[in-house]
Amino acid sequence: MNTLKLYFKSIGMLLRSHLQYPESFIMQTLAQLVMEGGELMVVILIVDRFQSLKGWSGGNLYFFFGMMSVSFYLTELFGRGITGDFPMMVRTGRLDTFLVRPRGVLTQVLCAGTDPRRITCIAVGTAALIMGSTLSGISWNLLKVIALAESIVMSCLLILGLFMIEAVFSIFSVKSVELVNAITYGGRSACQYPVDVYPLPLRALFTVIAPFALTLHVPASWILDRPLYGWPSWTAFVTPLSGAAVFAVMAAVFRLAMRHYRSTGS
Amino acid sequence: MKAYAAVFRMRLRMELQYRGAMIGGILCQMFFGLILVALYRALYAGGAQPVPIEDVATYVWLQQAFFRMMLASDADLLDKIRSGDISYDLCRPIHMYGFYYARIAAQKLTGSLMRAVPMLIMAFLLPRGWGISRPSSLSALLACIPALMLGLLCVCALENITVAFTMKTLDPRGMQGLLNLLMVTLSGNLFPLTLFPENWQKAITLFPYAQLLDAPIRIYTGGYLMSGVLRVYALQAFWVCVLAAAGVFMWNANRKRMIVQGG
Numbered sequence: 428m429n430t431l432k433l434y435f436k437s438i439g440m441l442l443r444s445h446l447q448y449p450e451s452f453i454m455q456t457l458a459q460l461v462m463e464g465g466e467l468m469v470v471i472l473i474v475d476r477f478q479s480l481k482g483w484s485g486g487n488l489y490f491f492f493g494m495m496s497v498s499f500y501l502t503e504l505f506g507r508g509i510t511g512d513f514p515m516m517v518r519t520g521r522l523d524t525f526l527v528r529p530r531g532v533l534t535q536v537l538c539a540g541t542d543p544r545r546i547t548c549i550a551v552g553t554a555a556l557i558m559g560s561t562l563s564g565i566s567w568n569l570l571k572v573i574a575l576a577e578s579i580v581m582s583c584l585l586i587l588g589l590f591m592i593e594a595v596f597s598i599f600s601v602k603s604v605e606l607v608n609a610i611t612y613g614g615r616s617a618c619q620y621p622v623d624v625y626p627l628p629l630r631a632l633f634t635v636i637a638p639f640a641l642t643l644h645v646p647a648s649w650i651l652d653r654p655l656y657g658w659p660s661w662t663a664f665v666t667p668l669s670g671a672a673v674f675a676v677m678a679a680v681f682r683l684a685m686r687h688y689r690s691t692g693s
Numbered sequence: 694m695k696a697y698a699a700v701f702r703m704r705l706r707m708e709l710q711y712r713g714a715m716i717g718g719i720l721c722q723m724f725f726g727l728i729l730v731a732l733y734r735a736l737y738a739g740g741a742q743p744v745p746i747e748d749v750a751t752y753v754w755l756q757q758a759f760f761r762m763m764l765a766s767d768a769d770l771l772d773k774i775r776s777g778d779i780s781y782d783l784c785r786p787i788h789m790y791g792f793y794y795a796r797i798a799a800q801k802l803t804g805s806l807m808r809a810v811p812m813l814i815m816a817f818l819l820p821r822g823w824g825i826s827r828p829s830s831l832s833a834l835l836a837c838i839p840a841l842m843l844g845l846l847c848v849c850a851l852e853n854i855t856v857a858f859t860m861k862t863l864d865p866r867g868m869q870g871l872l873n874l875l876m877v878t879l880s881g882n883l884f885p886l887t888l889f890p891e892n893w894q895k896a897i898t899l900f901p902y903a904q905l906l907d908a909p910i911r912i913y914t915g916g917y918l919m920s921g922v923l924r925v926y927a928l929q930a931f932w933v934c935v936l937a938a939a940g941v942f943m944w945n946a947n948r949k950r951m952i953v954q955g956g
Contacts, residue, residue, distance in 0.1 A: 454862075458870030465874050469884045476888055477736045606717040609724040617728040624735035629728065 430534055437538040438505070445543050452544070460547035463496060467555055470619075481624045486562025487651055488620065489555045494575075494647050495619040495639075496552030498582035500545040502590075506583075507540035510590045510611075514597040523690045532685055533678060536594075563651055571650050574663050578646040581670030585642050588673035589614065595677075595684045610637050618643060623655060638673065641666040696787045697795040704799035709807070718761070719808050723815060726757040730823055744887045747826045748914045752885045754816040754825040755910045759841075762805035762848055763876055763905060766855070766869070767797050774860055783948070790853065790944045794937075798849045829915030836922045840909040843929035848905045850936035851876070857943035881907045887916065901932040 445452055470492050474485035483491075503510050513536060516522040525535040565571070593607040618639035622630055634640040640655070648655040649663035730750050737746045770793055773779040782789050816825040828834040851872075858868040877883050879902035886897055886907045897903055908925050911917045917925055 454868070455870065458868075458874070461871055462874050465878050465883060468878070472884055472889060473736065475890060476742070477739055479739055481735050481738060606720055609721045613721070613724050613728060616725065617732075620732060620735075625728075625731050629731055 430530070433530070434534070434538050438541045441539075441541045442543055445541075456544045456547050459544045460551065463500075463548040463551040466496070466619075467492065467551055470555075480620065483621055483624075483653075484563065486559050486564075487653070488559070490559025490563055490565075490651060491621055491644070491647055492619045493552045493554070493556030493559055494578065494582070494643055495615060496555060497549055498579050498643065499586055499615050500548040500552060501579070502583045502586040503542050504545040504549065505541065506537060506587050506590070507542040508536040508538065509540075509587055509594055511542065512536075512540045513594040517597050517688075518691060520691050522688070526688075533681060565650060565652075574646045574650055577664065578643060578667050581667035582639070582642040583670075584674040585638065585670035586611065586614075588670070588677040589637055591674075591677040591681050595680055598684045598688050614639055621648065621655070638666075638669045642670040643667075697791050700792055700795040701799045704796045705803050708800055708803035715807055719812055722757045722760055722808065723812060726754055726812075726816070727823075729753045729757075734822070742888075744885075747822055748887065748916070749885055750823060751825045751914055752881070752887060752910055754813065755913065756882050756885075756906055758809035758812040758816070759805045759906055760882065761808050762801045762845060763880060763882065764873060765797075765801050765804050766852060767793065767800065770796075770856060771859060774856070775863060779860075789948070790941050793856070794849055794853060794940075797852050798845065801845060801849060801852075826914075828913050830919075832919055833912055833915055836919060837909045837913045840912050840922075840925060840929065841906075843926060843933060844905040844909055846933045847901060847929060847936060850933055850940055851901065851905075853940040854936060854943065857940060857947055860944075860947040876902055876905075879903065880905050881910075887911070899928070901936060904929045904932050 467489075470488055473480070474488060478485065480488060508516075516525075516536065516539070522532070522536075525532050528535060560567075589611050593611070596607060614633065614637045617625070617629065618633055622633050622640040622644045625633070630640070645655050645658065645666045646663040649658075649660060654660070654663070730753055733749050733753070734746060737749075770779075773782070782792065785792060813825060818824065828837065855869055855872045858872070862868060879886075879897060879900055881887075881903070886894060886903060889897060898907065908917070908929060912922060912925065
């Protein structure tokens with residue numbers, strides 16, 4: 428609990444420091460809004476031209492897009508330390524100062540970064556969710572709300588876990604490894620559409636290695652009353668837990684990797 | 694002119710040094726390409742479209758292969774603007790705009806060619822409908838090369854306009870983000886321009902952003918007929934002139950009000 432308090436305190440401080448330069452902040456936030464708006468526009472153009480994607484209607488597609496966008500940018504908003512700043516911390520030696528403090532390294536890394544500009548991306552995602560929900564005519568009840576919340580939280584943990592792969596690589600190689608982006612940003616681009624439209628190898632990748640299908644698509648399609656592969660209802664609540672599992676595994680790997688951390692000395 | 698050519702050559706050689714980053718970049722771009730083609734194939738399974746799927750796959754691969762041409766900026770220059778070191782460039786006996794134009798052109802040319810050649814070879818090896826298909830004719834392939842070069846000149850002129858905005862605001866992220874988004878959307882990187890609604894396409898293909906890669910790709914796939922090729926070149930050349938003129942004008946205006954931060 429203490430750790431959580433610490434986390435929110437540091438995030439609050441970082442937020443205030445971001446707001447010290449309001450013009451730059453507003454400009455960048457607007458740029459983010461346009462960026463995510465552009466992504467949504469692509470989905471709208473796709474729906475305009477093709478009407479449906481392997482049986483998923485336009486409304487369903489907006490719903491999937493919204494869930495992905497909200498989860499991905501919530502992670503970037505709260506986990507910026509891992510998703511963006513970590514390779515820089517290794518390169519500049521800033522990570523060294525974390526080693527002498529009486530808290531876990533991972534906690535401190537997470538406390539060290541936030542990216543409030545993403546708030547507009549989350550707004551676009553939320554708009555897409557509402558649009559998708561209305562167009563698909565979802566009848567909301569308590570269970571569906573729980574499934575939605577669980578899915579988003581677990582997807583955030585999954586995305587954080589995937590970014591930690593890059594972090595672990597950068598502990599060893601100092602340079603950030605561009606290739607890992609394929610699975611994080613690539614996963615986002617691919618999995619904003621339901622996984623069953625892809626051929627088997629890609630489906631396997633996003634079910635077993637980067638299980639976006641389990642954390643996002645299974646519950647989302649259950650909420651849309653079109654269960655993925657016709658799986659029973661309970662799967663919508665159980666499979667998302669794989670996100671927490673990925674995070675736990677990566678946290679352990681991260682701890683192991685930190686034992687081999689050699690400072691760059693700068 | 695000789696000085697600019699020398700800058701261009703030097704930068705070309707420097708860019709060739711980064712081979713390690715290149716391989717990672719290629720694999721990453723290949724993966725994105727595969728995802729996109731898989732998505733469009735799934736969309737096409739729902740019903741046929743006026744544009745055949747082979748052309749869409751070709752469009753995706755060419756866009757991915759030349760991705761580096763669009764989003765690569767001169768990090769040294771942006772640093773210089775922030776730190777004020779750009780004032781040293783005023784001492785050079787050549788025009789600043791030309792100097793940096795030659796640098797960015799070399800960077801974009803090598804960066805994209807080094808990635809494009811291996812990527813396109815791999816994309817050719819993919820099965821039909823997944824990979825890139827052959828050009829509609831030999832003359833289309835030959836006609837596509839000058840169009841690509843004109844596209845490169847165009848994107849460099851655009852890049853220098855973005856830099857001119859950075860000189861004003863000092864922080865590259867806001868304006869650059871907006872302009873880059875316009876670029877990836879209107880150049881067809883995010884979504885092939887050939888799949889935009891037809892009446893939008895009439896306007897969008899006239900924009901400068903469509904001259905970068907969309908025009909060469911359409912020549913390649915036969916979307917623009919050989920008889921109309923000269924018209925396409927003319928439009929591209931027109932935009933190169935307009936954008937370069939606007940860039941030179943903005944750079945000169947910025948040079949007058951440049952404040953050196955001391956230090």
